[in-house]
Amino acid sequence: MPNTEFAEKLTTAYAKNYIWKGRKERLENGETVQEVVNLMDASEEQLRRFYAHCNSMLYNSDHKSPGRRPLLVVIQNQRNQCGVELFLREQESKGTSRYTIIDAINKVIRDSGLSQQELQKLTLNQFIDITDSQYESLPIELVRNGCLQKLGSMDRSHITLTFILKQGLRLTPEEERELTEYDEFGNQIPYVDVVRQKQNIGDHMKLKMNPKGLTYVQLRAMLSLKSRNYSELTTEQLRTLRNRILFSLEDDVLFHINQWEERIQQILEVCELRDINLN
Numbered sequence: 482m483p484n485t486e487f488a489e490k491l492t493t494a495y496a497k498n499y500i501w502k503g504r505k506e507r508l509e510n511g512e513t514v515q516e517v518v519n520l521m522d523a524s525e526e527q528l529r530r531f532y533a534h535c536n537s538m539l540y541n542s543d544h545k546s547p548g549r550r551p552l553l554v555v556i557q558n559q560r561n562q563c564g565v566e567l568f569l570r571e572q573e574s575k576g577t578s579r580y581t582i583i584d585a586i587n588k589v590i591r592d593s594g595l596s597q598q599e600l601q602k603l604t605l606n607q608f609i610d611i612t613d614s615q616y617e618s619l620p621i622e623l624v625r626n627g628c629l630q631k632l633g634s635m636d637r638s639h640i641t642l643t644f645i646l647k648q649g650l651r652l653t654p655e656e657e658r659e660l661t662e663y664d665e666f667g668n669q670i671p672y673v674d675v676v677r678q679k680q681n682i683g684d685h686m687k688l689k690m691n692p693k694g695l696t697y698v699q700l701r702a703m704l705s706l707k708s709r710n711y712s713e714l715t716t717e718q719l720r721t722l723r724n725r726i727l728f729s730l731e732d733d734v735l736f737h738i739n740q741w742e743e744r745i746q747q748i749l750e751v752c753e754l755r756d757i758n759l760n
Contacts, residue, residue: 563723565627583628649691
């Protein structure tokens with residue numbers, strides 16, 4: 482007697498149409514090819530390769546091209562490092578030096594006998610009275626590093642030009658006045674075209690007006706961003722990174738994490754139906 486339950490599962494699996502699409506590759510003749518496989522028709526070797534690729538995209542620790550999970554940690558750390566530098570600059574503008582801050586923090590550490598392991602879990606508001614809530618959860622060890630100019634270098638390799646331009650452009654009234662220009666016939670030149678010319682953005686790069694986009698000042702700050710020490714970044718770069726760009730990047734990474742995890746579940750479901758053990 483046929484196993485109707487298994488047959489139904491098999492039919493359902495095919496109906497779901499789990500498709501694996503590999504990376505597009507350009508051949509020497511200019512033709513573009515892409516591996517496209519229905520997971521139910523994939524060989525065991527292919528399923529193992531697909532599964533390994535998903536895990537690599539999620540968890541690999543390569544510094545130049547980290548998996549999405551490690552990159553999420555990098556982004557969270559960068560946001561904190563930007564916050565530390567901004568906090569210290571604000572304190573300096575009020576007359577409180579970095580030396581004064583670290584001296585006060587170290588005194589609390591000495592008096593309380595805190596261990597290095599305990600310090601890893603503590604935040605700024607547990608040492609100093611914070612009037613601005615945006616800084617209260619900064620890790621105290623990062624604050625100490627910032628006081629000593631030891632925050633290190635901001636790695637902008639994952640903040641690509643394409644990603645920056647994808648945010649779009651939103652001009653303030655003052656920026657609209659600043660960027661208003663006319664052609665030889667007296668017609669106003671579109672703001673996007675003016676910005677392209679001023680910032681040397683190629684016509685092949687997508688840039689559109691967006692009411693939720695970056696202001697011109699923010700866009701300019703990000704286009705001039707280099708991988709350098711946090712103490713060398715401009716205040717506008719630090720603010721734009723911390724309050725906008727790194728949050729947007731985090732959203733992108735979380736979206737990709739969800740996609741790769743969904744593909745893993747599809748592969749595991751197909752392997753269960755086909756009695757394939759990936760371990």
